[in-house]
Amino acid sequence: MNLDFTPEENAFRDEVRAFIKENYPPELRKAQDEHRPLTKDEYLLWHKVLAKKGWVAPGWPKELGGTGWTPTQKYIWSEETARADCLPILPFGMSMLAPVLYTFGTDEQKKRFLPGIYNGEVWWCQGYSEPGAGSDLASLKCKAERITADDGKEYYIVNGQKTWTTLGQYADWGFFLVRTDPNSKPQSGISFLLIDMKTPGIEVRPIITLEGGHEVNDVFLDNVKVPVENRIFHENQGWTCAKALLAHERSGIAGVARSKRNLEKLRTIAGTERSDTGSALLTDAFFRRKVAELEIDLTALEFTELRTLAGESSGKGPGPESSILKIKGTEIQQRLQELALEAVGHYGAPFLRDLSGSNAGVGPDYAKGLAGEMFNGRKTSIYGGSNEIQRNIIAKMVLGL
Amino acid sequence: MDFSFTEEQSMLRDTVAAYLGDHYDFDKRRAAVSKEPGWRPDVWKAFAEELGILGAPFSEELGGLGGGPIENMIVMEEFGKALVVEPYLGTVVIGGGFLKHSGHAAAADLIGGIIEGKVIFAFAQAEPQSRYNLAAVTTTAKKDGAGWTLNGQKAVVIGAPFATHFIVTARTSGGERDAQGISVFIVEKNAKGVTTRDYPTVDGFRASEVYFENVSLGADALVGPADQGLPLVEKVVDEAIAATCAEACGVLRKLHEGTLEYTKQRKQFGQPISSFQVLQHRMVDMFINVEQAVSMTYMANIKVGDDAERAKAVSAAKVQIGKACKFVGQNAIQLHGGMGMTDEMAIGHYFKRATMIESAFGSVDHHLARYEFLSLGKAA
Numbered sequence: 001m002n003l004d005f006t007p008e009e010n011a012f013r014d015e016v017r018a019f020i021k022e023n024y025p026p027e028l029r030k031a032q033d034e035h036r037p038l039t040k041d042e043y044l045l046w047h048k049v050l051a052k053k054g055w056v057a058p059g060w061p062k063e064l065g066g067t068g069w070t071p072t073q074k075y076i077w078s079e080e081t082a083r084a085d086c087l088p089i090l091p092f093g094m095s096m097l098a099p100v101l102y103t104f105g106t107d108e109q110k111k112r113f114l115p116g117i118y119n120g121e122v123w124w125c126q127g128y129s130e131p132g133a134g135s136d137l138a139s140l141k142c143k144a145e146r147i148t149a150d151d152g153k154e155y156y157i158v159n160g161q162k163t164w165t166t167l168g169q170y171a172d173w174g175f176f177l178v179r180t181d182p183n184s185k186p187q188s189g190i191s192f193l194l195i196d197m198k199t200p201g202i203e204v205r206p207i208i209t210l211e212g213g214h215e216v217n218d219v220f221l222d223n224v225k226v227p228v229e230n231r232i233f234h235e236n237q238g239w240t241c242a243k244a245l246l247a248h249e250r251s252g253i254a255g256v257a258r259s260k261r262n263l264e265k266l267r268t269i270a271g272t273e274r275s276d277t278g279s280a281l282l283t284d285a286f287f288r289r290k291v292a293e294l295e296i297d298l299t300a301l302e303f304t305e306l307r308t309l310a311g312e313s314s315g316k317g318p319g320p321e322s323s324i325l326k327i328k329g330t331e332i333q334q335r336l337q338e339l340a341l342e343a344v345g346h347y348g349a350p351f352l353r354d355l356s357g358s359n360a361g362v363g364p365d366y367a368k369g370l371a372g373e374m375f376n377g378r379k380t381s382i383y384g385g386s387n388e389i390q391r392n393i394i395a396k397m398v399l400g401l
Numbered sequence: 402m403d404f405s406f407t408e409e410q411s412m413l414r415d416t417v418a419a420y421l422g423d424h425y426d427f428d429k430r431r432a433a434v435s436k437e438p439g440w441r442p443d444v445w446k447a448f449a450e451e452l453g454i455l456g457a458p459f460s461e462e463l464g465g466l467g468g469g470p471i472e473n474m475i476v477m478e479e480f481g482k483a484l485v486v487e488p489y490l491g492t493v494v495i496g497g498g499f500l501k502h503s504g505h506a507a508a509a510d511l512i513g514g515i516i517e518g519k520v521i522f523a524f525a526q527a528e529p530q531s532r533y534n535l536a537a538v539t540t541t542a543k544k545d546g547a548g549w550t551l552n553g554q555k556a557v558v559i560g561a562p563f564a565t566h567f568i569v570t571a572r573t574s575g576g577e578r579d580a581q582g583i584s585v586f587i588v589e590k591n592a593k594g595v596t597t598r599d600y601p602t603v604d605g606f607r608a609s610e611v612y613f614e615n616v617s618l619g620a621d622a623l624v625g626p627a628d629q630g631l632p633l634v635e636k637v638v639d640e641a642i643a644a645t646c647a648e649a650c651g652v653l654r655k656l657h658e659g660t661l662e663y664t665k666q667r668k669q670f671g672q673p674i675s676s677f678q679v680l681q682h683r684m685v686d687m688f689i690n691v692e693q694a695v696s697m698t699y700m701a702n703i704k705v706g707d708d709a710e711r712a713k714a715v716s717a718a719k720v721q722i723g724k725a726c727k728f729v730g731q732n733a734i735q736l737h738g739g740m741g742m743t744d745e746m747a748i749g750h751y752f753k754r755a756t757m758i759e760s761a762f763g764s765v766d767h768h769l770a771r772y773e774f775l776s777l778g779k780a781a
Contacts, residue, residue, distance in 0.1 A: 135669050135670075135738070136669035139669070207743055208743070209744060209749075210742055274531075276532050278534075284766070286766040342760065342766075345760065345764075347529075347556070348603075349602040351601045351602055362598060362610055363556070375749070375752070375753060378735070387735075388677075388680070
């Protein structure tokens with residue numbers, strides 16, 4: 001056991017740091033600093049820079065465009081990108097669909113879909129949850145009936161509703177779980193379909209979330225015609241793909257590097273804000289203790305994640321233990337958001353959509369959007385399998401209860 | 402010992418609840434706060450003329466209903482249930498409180514104006530660097546002949562866009578955080594040299610940054626004693642906290658009830674999710690939090706008129722309420738799942754208000770420290 005970085009690893013860190021400094025898109029930095037919603041193009045600016053460099057898909061197998069980095073290099077990469085506050089690469093194509101594609105897809109499907117994901121040319125969205133199927137995802141009802149059309153080809157006709165589709169308003173394509181066999185057990189009659197969002201019969205409607213943002217959507221499917229060759233893996237065995245995807249979704253969710261970065265931000269804010277006595281808030285006995293406790297919790301999470309990663313690199317894959325990372329990771333993210341809001345006191349209250357024009361100068365810039373982030377952050381203990389469901393998974397799969 | 406309400410008090414509650422039931426449902430509230438002017442002057446007019454509640458805590462000689470903190474508590478709890486944004490707290494509780502306790506020469510006239518719905522106060526106390534310390538005042542009022550000249554900035558003044566008058570704390574002597582040297586003034590919003598920068602707040606209220614630049618005040622602008630105004634400020638703020646705790650109780654009850662209702666009708670795994678024990682226990686803990694918050698709110702409102710017990714009672718209540726707002730608010734969202742995250746459902750709006758109440762007039766840490774000091778003395 002040791003925690004040291006080799007000289008090569010330190011050199012890699014320097015290389016990454018220099019690359020970000022020279023290549024991070026300034027217009028994206030400006031938009032992030034102003035806390036304004038990003039446009040579709042802005043979301044993809046950094047993705048495209050990384051695609052050109054060959055660094056956009058560290059998680060993929062090397063032969064498909066992965067970087068071939070060691071787990072330590074990947075760790076350094078996530079640390080450095082978080083430290084520099086780089087926009088995270090959108091996960092829908094890159095880390096949700098792609099692993100399903102290269103694990104379960106045919107060669108033709110891989111060839112057809114992976115390049116668009118890699119280059120950021122095709123925007124993907126997720127069609128999993130339904131109004132009646134959230135925690136109990138396997139009870140999903142969106143129906144796909146197989147027909148032979150007049151052109152002699154086979155299609156699925158899809159009818160139903162999906163919900164919580166993140167950034168679906170920009171999506172070119174979506175991956176959907178649909179019910180192809182209504183008569184079998186819930187998990188065994190599901191198929192995994194890729195659907196062109198321009199297909200007639202698809203309607204995307206915004207859901208406005210409590211902090212006022214438009215991030216998620218309802219997706220309605222009315223007699224949507226999907227070629228059978230857009231199905232990944234076998235008919236009625238889509239649940240296997242879904243489970244693999246959810247395990248991937250969970251393992252990235254710890255967000256240690258981002259939380260470290262946000263902890264630094266919190267320390268900066270609390271070092272600037274005044275306590276009741278006029279000294280820096282960070283010298284207030286109550287407040288500093290909460291920051292210290294949070295740092296310790298984050299360290300415990302970090303080392304738990306490192307142990308999990310070490311297990312993965314020895315071939316065990318993300319197991320049910322990754323539910324620990326999801327639970328603790330999201331709890332820590334939420335506490336960081338609460339403490340940042342607490343730190344700014346009165347200036348947590350103003351609702352300023354961005355920092356432009358007349359909004360500039362109402363309270364310190366770092367206070368802007370903190371309440372919104374805290375409100376929006378409540379979703380993290382709900383999505384990707386709620387933290388209650390994660391505890392069920394640990395009880396059942398890890399503890400055998 | 403008696404925790405029951407008088408007939409008049411029960412009637413007051415029923416009147417307010419019935420009016421809000423008819424005129425203040427969630428959709429109406431949401432529509433009003435999302436556009437200008439951000440409140441409903443017609444509702445305020447009805448409070449004054451139809452319901453007469455703007456006189457609830459004032460004596461009958463002044464034209465009020467002859468009540469006090471318990472009446473404020475009743476009104477504010479009902480306001481919490483409906484997420485009312487109209488400025489009862491700033492006007493009746495705070496503005497009225499300063500006027501009542503100071504014996505200001507114009508008190509009777511201004512209270513008359515409050516009761517009629519024509520005089521609206523906002524409390525310009527906090528400053529960009531003051532945090533929750535009521536003595537941290539850098540806004541200055543300099544003696545100028547018989548009157549005063551006011552300069553400075555006040556931060557996040559809730560209800561300022563609707564106000565006709567401000568209650569302003571200003572430093573008339575001493576250093577930035579000295580307890581001595583604080584005076585309280587009434588400043589008309591349209592006085593020369595007063596400017597505001599208005600904005601909505603995250604929980605649907607309106608607020609302003611308020612700037613005073615060489616504002617000339619007459620001698621009669623002073624409320625209470627010059628330089629020795631802090632005890633008066635503390636007293637009125639304690640009354641405001643006791644009233645805010647009552648508002649929180651209304652908010653918390655709605656959060657808890659809404660969660661019970663939702664989990665009973667939401668089915669997953671073939672059964673209502675309320676049948677899962679892990680969620681049942683969570684809702685029991687939410688219930689315990691609500692009940693204790695209500696108990697502490699009663700305690701604080703009973704003791705708020707007793708200067709010997711007031712401060713400790715109010716800080717204790719605010720600590721309890723602050724913790725309950727966090728626990729009940731966050732779990733209400735969690736148990737609503739994705740639906741709790743939507744703007745369309747009321748639950749998220751109650752959560753946002755609960756979150757803002759958590760830090761209103763001082764966070765849990767602030768009031769815990771104040772309680773510690775009052776109960777245990779200075780730390781070694």
